[in-house]
Structure formats: structure tokens, C-alpha cells
Amino acid sequence: MTTAPDTEQVRGRADAVGPTPAAAPDDVIRTSGLTKRFRGGQLAVDGLDLTVPRGSVFGFLGPNGSGKTTTIRMLMGLIAPSAGVATVLGAPMPQSVGSVLPRVGALIEGPALYGFLSGRDNLARFDAADPTSDPRTRAHRVTEALDRVGLTAAASKKARAYSLGMKQRLGLASALLQPRELLVLDEPTNGLDPQGMREIRALIREVAADGTTVFLSSHLLDEIEQVCTHAAVMSKGRLVVQGTVAELASRAQGRLVVRTPDVVAATDVLTKHRVTDLRADEARVDGIATALDEESLPRLCAALVSAGVRVHGFGLERGTLEDAFVALTGEGFDVAG
Amino acid sequence: MSQAEALEAGTTPTARTAGAAAAPRAQTAAGFAALFRSELVLTFRRTRTIALLGILAVLPVLIGVVVKIQTDGASGGQGPAFIAQVTQNGLFLVFTSLAVALPVFLPMTVGVVAGDSIAGEAATGTLRYLLVAPAGRTRLLAAKFTAGLVFCLAATLSVVAAAVATGAALFPLGEVTLLSGDTIGLGAALLRAVLVAGVVAASLAGLVAIGLFISTLTGSGIAAMATTVVLVITVQILDSFPQLHAIQPFLFTHRWLSFGDLLRMPMHWDNVLQNLGLQSLYVAVFGSAAWARFSSRDITA
Missing domain, CATH: 3.40.50.300 (P-loop containing nucleotide triphosphate hydrolases)
Structure with a gap:
């Protein structure tokens, strides 16, 4: 316990x-x-x-x-x-x-x-x-x-x-x-x-x-x-x-989602702007944007564009109760042993 | 979106009041009694109960037919009690049948009904819904006990009714010569048969309480039924050892056949009353045990 x-x-x-x-x-x-x-x-x-x-x-x-x-x-x-x-x-x-x-x-x-x-x-x-x-x-x-x-x-x-x-x-x-x-x-x-x-x-x-x-x-x-x-x-x-x-x-942390074909370049830029827990797949990068406020979001977007990243989509995704649960318990939602 | 909906609902949780919700209702006598009636209906609507009563009703028919066929061979002093008198008067089939049914068949059916009473509800899960209704644990136990007693009466009466019908069909009816040699009319004899049925039903009361207690110990109806029936058989075996005569007066089966004393003129009540006293003792002891167990038990089924 x-x-x-x-x-x-x-x-x-x-x-x-x-x-x-x-x-x-x-x-x-x-x-x-x-x-x-x-x-x-x-x-x-x-x-x-x-x-x-x-x-x-x-x-x-x-x-x-x-x-x-x-x-x-x-x-x-x-x-x-x-x-x-x-x-x-x-x-x-x-x-x-x-x-x-x-x-x-x-x-x-x-x-x-x-x-x-x-x-x-x-x-x-x-x-x-x-x-x-x-x-x-x-x-x-x-x-x-x-x-x-x-x-x-x-x-x-x-x-x-x-x-x-x-x-x-x-x-x-x-x-x-x-x-x-x-x-x-x-x-x-x-x-x-x-x-x-x-x-x-x-x-x-x-x-x-x-x-x-x-x-x-x-x-x-x-x-x-x-x-x-x-x-x-x-x-x-x-x-x-x-x-x-x-x-x-x-309470579930929202995730910053960038849709782009240039995943590697985007990941570089996001890391420099202290976006953590980055996950990348073919056409999308997402991470936790704790350090970002409403001011810095447009700047991050501009930084991506000026780094030559072709930005197809850029935004925050709201958390669900499931995210909240995982964040609170640090575990999946499985049958307890 | 669902979250927006939840959010909207979440902004005014205390603004709602229990408008349509209930004002507390008072308990009424009719409402209190409803569970007892419901329990009786439940008991007698089970196919199992009807089957048990049917088996009990077949028994006197079987005995009557056997006696009729073997009339020539029937000799005094052999076989179950009162069997020699059956050929002279069909009404004696009532007492013979009760004497045959009382050691095994009647307690077996009572054991099934009483043993299953609480445990069966626990096994199907209906117990938790009765208790949150809320039935009240003491009230539920009392209703189960009452239904058990009514079943005892129904079981005895089905033996009596089948025996009267079979006796009237196969043997002559008429004035009844009692065990003391006195003769009474058929009407008076029928009244005695009903009295005997009541006494026999009452002598099963102790067993109902025992079955109810066993039923509160387990969540399996079958286990409770089997345990109760095995207990009846064990006690009757103990009752047959002469070495155990010191404890025998306290066995609940010991004076079961004392109903024969009511077939004398005047009636001998000593043994009958001792039997009924013993039954009330068993009801008090095992009823309290059942109550103590059931009222404190965690209902996890």
C-alpha cells in the first residue's frame, strides 16, 4: 500500500x-x-x-x-x-x-x-x-x-x-x-x-x-x-x-501537436523550446508544453516555419479524463492485482 | 462534445434541489406485513415446493395400496404404528402415514425449504436487493421463519388430506375405536386428525429454526439443505442408541411420535406438551443464533 x-x-x-x-x-x-x-x-x-x-x-x-x-x-x-x-x-x-x-x-x-x-x-x-x-x-x-x-x-x-x-x-x-x-x-x-x-x-x-x-x-x-x-x-x-x-x-496536461512531414526538423526546434516528452511518428510530433503560455505559442509556430518545417497543423489538444487518470496514478487503467 | 456537456452540467450542481425526490415515508403495518405475504407467495410458487408436497401426498396412497393388497398377510404388531387398524377404518391411514412420514419424508422437505431460505437468496444475489430495499434483517428472518412454519403445516396437511382420501376410497370409514378402547364418531375422529396434524406440524418448528440457522452460515443453498437433512438423520441415529439415553430427551426428534397419545380417551398431553416445549426451546436457541449470525454478517454475495 x-x-x-x-x-x-x-x-x-x-x-x-x-x-x-x-x-x-x-x-x-x-x-x-x-x-x-x-x-x-x-x-x-x-x-x-x-x-x-x-x-x-x-x-x-x-x-x-x-x-x-x-x-x-x-x-x-x-x-x-x-x-x-x-x-x-x-x-x-x-x-x-x-x-x-x-x-x-x-x-x-x-x-x-x-x-x-x-x-x-x-x-x-x-x-x-x-x-x-x-x-x-x-x-x-x-x-x-x-x-x-x-x-x-x-x-x-x-x-x-x-x-x-x-x-x-x-x-x-x-x-x-x-x-x-x-x-x-x-x-x-x-x-x-x-x-x-x-x-x-x-x-x-x-x-x-x-x-x-x-x-x-x-x-x-x-x-x-x-x-x-x-x-x-x-x-x-x-x-x-x-x-x-x-x-x-x-488537470490532464494538454499536448502540443504539430502535423508536418518534416518530423526531424520539427523535433529539433521543439526541443530547443523546452517542449518535453516528445513523441514523433510519420507525420506528427507531439509533446508536453508546460513552459509555453499564450504569448510563446505563436513564436514557437513562427520558429518552426522559419526553420523550414512545413507546418500542416499546429495546436493544443485538450486532455481527457483518461490522461488525467494516467497522470495521477502513473499507471494504466488495468485490473488491479 | 461530451466534456463541454459535462462542464455545463458541472457549473450548477448545487442549484438543483430534490424537487421530485421523495419525502421520507413512514412505515405502515400493511407495508410491514407485505414481506410476510410475499414470502409465502414465493415459497408456494416454487415448483420445488409443489413437487415436495406432491411427494408427501403420494406416500399415503402408496401405503394404502400396499395394505389393501396385503390385507390377508397383515398381522398385528408388525410394521409401522396403527397399520393393523387401517383395514378396519380408513381414517387410521392418516396416523399410519404421519408415523411413516415423520422420521424421514417430512423433515427432509422441511430441511430443503428451511435450509434454502437465506442461503438460496444469497446464492442468487437477491438477498442484497432485499436488504437494500430495505427488508430489515430481523424482519426478513422472521418472514422466512413464518413461511417455514406455514410450509410445515402445508406439508402435514397434504399427507393428511391424501390419507383421508385414500383411506375413504380403499377402506371402510365409520366410528373410530381409539387406542384406549373407547369409540368416537367419525366427525370427532376427523377433528382429532386435524389436531394431530397441527401437533405434527408444530413438532417440526425446531427443525425450521435449525435449518434457518444453517442457512445463515453459508452462501450455498444446496449445502445448507444437505446439512440440515444430514443433521436430522444423524440425530435420529443417535436417538436409537440405548447408550445415549441421557441425552435423548433433549434431541428434537425424540418425542416426535408422541402424537399417538392424542388418540386416547382422555387425551394424554404430557408427552405432547414436553415435545412442544422442547421445540420452543430449539426455536429460541437456534432462532437467536440465526439472528445473531445474520444481523452481523457481511453480505458479500
Whole structure:
């Protein structure tokens, strides 16, 4: 664990909060020093300090095996933390599951259904498990939830005949049986085709627009970039960084890209102007232009031209979340050992 | 571009309020009871449950047919309890069938249902969704236990119903001569049969609690079912060793056949009540153990 990078907090003006562990009303989820060590000694989550502001679509990002699901299980009161505190909707977990979870919809580690029951009966079963849900409105709410995820036509089919995508949708429907303050979705687009992924993302945006905070875990960086306002990155059980998606992406260093057939000459000029980490291929040179500001960029371009480099293209490419992740962790986005 | 979109959304995260989101709802009695009803529906909609009840219903038919065919050879003192009386009165097939089903068939089916109750949900992953609903661990355990007890009653009644039907079809019915020599009418005898069914179902309560406890120990439904059934057989083997007579009164199977005492005039309640007391002790001990285990367990399945 000593090699893991230190937790770094990135706070924007929108979610500026104090360092006190007490729950502010505007934080839907707040953890402090949250740790889970399983019997057998494996440290799955290590001192997690996470803050999810109300109204955000919060991306919880990390490779498989980085501790995302264990964190979600602790937040949902399924497993008890070894140390630290988890607060959801202002109340400590797992002590307050009875009062907190009726206001939370969750999809944890894929859907799980009763194969011998129809989709509709599966939803009725999960709805009956919630003691605060009204049996008189159950049938109506089940129908609405099925409609919302596009399963109306398959509602009376046995769940064992469902495809993985349909099961995933039914899982989402059970999270949407009630109006929720918080929706926790663990890899909701797993197993879906591209069209299904788009539909689920549209649904997430729609739910968020209604005022529900969405906590979305994923190992797909572009998914987080597409739907999330905030994100946190986990690696090997530790929080690497959290903040707004825009901030995180802006932390990724932009690269200066020069398109030219004269790669060698261009590389010479760029090196003289202290552009580092140069990579050259047939018709393109790029590098990190840390020392450059807006003033010096045109001068660098002029220098290239006066050195006889035929400049076909010249510009800065903005960083992506993936670049940010690689820059922050110094590693690829692979399954953690 | 997606980043621009995210950026735009990111500028106003706190401006949103939970407008359409829920106000906290209160727990209602109907809502609380819904899980118990759902649990019963779930239990009796499984093909497995129906198959088990079917097997139990076949048993009295089998015994009835065998007795009918072998009427000439049937001699007193041989075979299961009450079998000699069956040919005189078909109603005795009820008691014979219960005496045959109680050591093996009934506990086996109960072991399957109780053993699978929590472990089966854990194996399919539905347990985590019930718990985040939130079902409440104690409430879920209580609902599972209740459904187990109802299954015991259903199992016993399916033996009784099949036995009454088979007995009426194959043998004469009429006034019943009790074990004490007194005679009662058919109506009164049927009432006693129902009473006996209730007592037999209640004597399986301890086993339901044991099965539920075993079910909280594992994430495999099959393992929990097998363990429970093996336990029943082991305990009955221990019950047959005379050397172990000191512990035998505390074995949950020891007084299972005491229901015969209810076929006397007046009824002998001593053994029956001791049996029911023992069952409540088992329910208290293993119910608490199941609760202690389940309420503190990490749900990782």
C-alpha cells in the first residue's frame, strides 16, 4: 500500500466544503477514513474520504478490483466498515439502514432476480421488502417503473428468459420503484449493447434532472465523462482524486501537436523550446508544453516555419479524463492485482 | 462534445434541489406485513415446493395400496404404528402415514425449504436487493421463519388430506375405536386428525429454526439443505442408541411420535406438551443464533 499515491482533494467553488467529518445537509454521501479489511487480511478499501454533493451525478471510477463495490456495499449497509464512518443522507451507516434506504435506489454488482417469477412479480417482491412502501399503490408503481425502462412488453415473461440487458433494465426498474433522493448504480451499463447504453445514460440524465443525486460507479472513463458532473477515482482501495469532471479533465496536461512531414526538423526546434516528452511518428510530433503560455505559442509556430518545417497543423489538444487518470496514478487503467 | 456537456452540467450542481425526490415515508403495518405475504407467495410458487408436497401426498396412497393388497398377510404388531387398524377404518391411514412420514419424508422437505431460505437468496444475489430495499434483517428472518412454519403445516396437511382420501376410497370409514378402547364418531375422529396434524406440524418448528440457522452460515443453498437433512438423520441415529439415553430427551426428534397419545380417551398431553416445549426451546436457541449470525454478517454475495 505504500506505493499508492496520496489522496488529493480537488474542490471546486460549487462543492467547497469544510474538512469536518460531520455531515453537511448538502452532502448526500460523506465518508471519513472508511476502511474495510476482510477476514484473511485483504485491505479492500483504505481510509476513504469521499464527499458526494447533493444534486450531482457522481462518477465513481476505478479499475476492476479497486474497491468500488466494497465501498458501495458499505454505503448500503451490507457490510460493516472495519474503521471509519460512512454517512448517507445525513445518517450513519449501517446503523440507519431502516430510515435511509427507503430513499435510496440501488443497483449493486449487476441485477439479481427470481428466475421463476415474471419481471412484474420480481418488482412486486422487491417492493414488498420495503416496509415504507404502500401496498395499495404497488401495482401502479411497478407498471410505471417497467414503462420507464422500456420493459412493458416483457413484463409478464419469466425473468429467467430475460437477456442480460433486460435483467439490467429490470434491476434499474427496481431502483426506480419510488421517487428517490439518491440512486446508487454500480456499473449500470454492463452487458448492454451500445443502444442500450445510450438509453440508460439518457435515463440517468432524466433522473438527475428530477433532482435525484446519482452515484454511478464505472470502469468506463468515457461513460463518466459523458454523464457525470463530479467524479472520484479509486486505485488499489484508496481514493486518488475527487472533484468536478471539468476540473479533473483540465488537470490532464494538454499536448502540443504539430502535423508536418518534416518530423526531424520539427523535433529539433521543439526541443530547443523546452517542449518535453516528445513523441514523433510519420507525420506528427507531439509533446508536453508546460513552459509555453499564450504569448510563446505563436513564436514557437513562427520558429518552426522559419526553420523550414512545413507546418500542416499546429495546436493544443485538450486532455481527457483518461490522461488525467494516467497522470495521477502513473499507471494504466488495468485490473488491479 | 461530451466534456463541454459535462462542464455545463458541472457549473450548477448545487442549484438543483430534490424537487421530485421523495419525502421520507413512514412505515405502515400493511407495508410491514407485505414481506410476510410475499414470502409465502414465493415459497408456494416454487415448483420445488409443489413437487415436495406432491411427494408427501403420494406416500399415503402408496401405503394404502400396499395394505389393501396385503390385507390377508397383515398381522398385528408388525410394521409401522396403527397399520393393523387401517383395514378396519380408513381414517387410521392418516396416523399410519404421519408415523411413516415423520422420521424421514417430512423433515427432509422441511430441511430443503428451511435450509434454502437465506442461503438460496444469497446464492442468487437477491438477498442484497432485499436488504437494500430495505427488508430489515430481523424482519426478513422472521418472514422466512413464518413461511417455514406455514410450509410445515402445508406439508402435514397434504399427507393428511391424501390419507383421508385414500383411506375413504380403499377402506371402510365409520366410528373410530381409539387406542384406549373407547369409540368416537367419525366427525370427532376427523377433528382429532386435524389436531394431530397441527401437533405434527408444530413438532417440526425446531427443525425450521435449525435449518434457518444453517442457512445463515453459508452462501450455498444446496449445502445448507444437505446439512440440515444430514443433521436430522444423524440425530435420529443417535436417538436409537440405548447408550445415549441421557441425552435423548433433549434431541428434537425424540418425542416426535408422541402424537399417538392424542388418540386416547382422555387425551394424554404430557408427552405432547414436553415435545412442544422442547421445540420452543430449539426455536429460541437456534432462532437467536440465526439472528445473531445474520444481523452481523457481511453480505458479500
